[in-house]
Amino acid sequence: MLEGLRQAEAAVAACADTGVWALPADDLIAALDAAHRIEQRLAAVKLALIRELDGRKTAIAQGASSTAIWLRERLHLTNPTARRLVDLASALDTGHPAIRQALADADITLDQAHVITDTVTTVHTTAGPEAADKAVTVLVDWAGQFEPTLLRKLGTRILDHVAPEIADAAAKAALDADARRAARDRHVSLSTLTDGRLRLTGTLDAETAGLLRAAIDPLTTPTGLDDTRSAAQRRHDALADICRLALRTGELPAKGGDPAQIVVTTAYDTLTRQLSGGFLDTGPTLTPDTVRRLACDAAILPAVLDSAGQVLDVGRQRRLITGPLRRALVLRDRGCTFPGCDRPPRWCDAHHIRHWADGGETSLDNAVLLCGHHHRHIHHSDWHVRLSGDGHPVFVPPAWLDPEQVPRRNHYHRRR
Template identity: 75%
Template sequence: MMEELAQAEAAVAVCVDAAPWALGEHDLVAALDATHRLEQRLAAVKLALVRELDGRDTATAQGASSTAVWLRDRLRLTVPAARRLIDLAAALDAGPPGVRAALADGDISVEQARVIGDAVGTVHAAAGAEAADKAVRVLVEWAGQFEPTLLRKLGTRILDHVAPEVAETTARSALEAEARRADRDRHVTLSELPDGRLRLTGSLDAEAAGLLRAAIDPLTAPSGPDDPRSPGQRRHDALADICRLALRTNELPEHGGEPAQVVVTTGFDALARQFDAGTLDTGLRLTPETVRRLACDAAILPAVLGGAGQVLDVGRQRRLITGPLRRALVLRDGGCAFPGCDRPPRWCDAHHIRHWADGGNTSLANSVLLCAHHHRHLHHGDWAVRLGGDGHPEFVPPAWLDPDRLPRRNQYHRRT
């Protein structure tokens, strides 16, 4: 073996020094196919060697705590990668010989071998050795057409092809086992970061995942062709929109004897000057711009304190755009009024065109509906909003976007 491997290494060294640019397109593709096939065949040899070394306990004899640790140091792998190598070597050794043979012939890749091994193990446990051998042949044939991810998905239905008489019962058992695992493992973790943000991690069961997808997917589309947000940022904003909608329903259970709400504490003078930050009732700090934006809408109840800390206003109703006034606003704007946005009214905040802290009154003439994204955009950006001569909102773009600063309107919600 050592002599043959030395010859193979020398042959590969010659290929490394060859010039691919000299090959025609047909030969270039053929060379790629041959290289890939050789890579898989060498992987089969490597896995056989790993299996033999692990069986002999060579790692312990050489002072390592395990074969995985020994491979890490010997081949400069990560321990997880070394363990996957050992597990696959053991699976190929114990499984049907057809998988190992297919890898050795270069007909399947290492990842496909891992997928086929997992699927065949399931078939063997459910329907016996004969069905497992048949599954190997079917899956190796499919491996010539499908990459590992799709092959794994197809492999979940392999019993339908090789043992249909047990497929339904096995699938039901597997589904029930998966449901039990999902129920056991379900969790959501909120980890507070040093700067006050939250890291959200977790695992949802199938039902909760479906509910989240149904709620969040319609809100993750870009708000327009110039939406600068990444997909992850759009999902973040969609989750925040869902929370706002839930708070608006008034159907959440009471928390500490109070309806579910967000309370922002800030000094009135500081808020009016846009100078100071605010504090949530959880203790987290907010920028002045965020405080002023949150103060616009009835779903958020600001607690405004005087200089000595006395309560001046907690959710002052005459400032909040609620009841008949909000219904009139919905009737007029039809949804988010920002140009190009199709968000419906239930996803929108009521924004004071002239902020209440600057003396703006609570009236239809001083209000506009904005979705959460465009509400933030208006507070932090260079756009301006006003009512046109017909009483409908129009938005003036910044000079860098339109030197003429021609007003724009939303066309999605027009009734005429």
């Protein structure tokens, strides 16, 4: 298989280097159809490989918390895409070989395979395996005529064709299955851009969508004739207002021993003279005006930095015992420090580099932030962590994973 894939890759690379401008329209269309068929056949191969790797628990052995997370890092996918690939690979292998074959034959697309698998799973649950097999045949045939969204709509009445005697009763089951899929696929992704801004994407279930609209709509009304903001900009500003209102309630849960708060790091003299900005503990840099505005409406947590930007001391608030050291760790690490992990500080534990049982101190120089999974992994594996010369954590993989044992860093939480 590996040799065949290498030959296919070389052939595709040669096609990519070939100019298409001279091809007549008929040849362009034929080439597009051929490329599309190859894409679907390769998808079937990739799913088979993913299923085998998942079955062998290769990702767990290499330190990832799941196959989906491992795929995200290796193939540079989004979390939902990686998770759906793992789920589809499992479903096609264990219960729907006919769908896998249709994908391998390029009779359906990967998106259609997702739709057909979800629909057939519901039919199998409500009407049994014989009806499910009939549903595969009908849906694969429909896939030659309808794109995935319409195919999913048609699939809600598939039992009218394969098991009409229970179609009405099963319609409710289909709605319940849709609700479960909505719950499964719900997500919100936060991606930090290079200039400190945040890209917000996601899919909300129906209930949460209703809550968001109820909260945000009253705040998106134009303030007057001179309000030149677009509708999207008004929604952005409304979301900021909702966050401010939530923070001011004082009812948000604590994280890591600290109450919900925004921590801004800056030099005191530059703050008072309005000469330069600061940065949030989550990464983005703020302008001097923004820092001063936040300082008017927040508890000041002074963080003393040396010339290299390393944390020397962090102020404490009354009644908080573990807060200062944890805030220092968040300022330095900004999340789980294990390579490839994007989990934020609120999901992390403070790990002793030199274990407490071995006489390790509870200090900034002997601590790193690790999420629960990687905290356990470090304690039960041959990975080693240390602070590098610049004061940030690096991880040395075991020799069986990397014979050269090249130190690795986490790049998800870097400010620059």
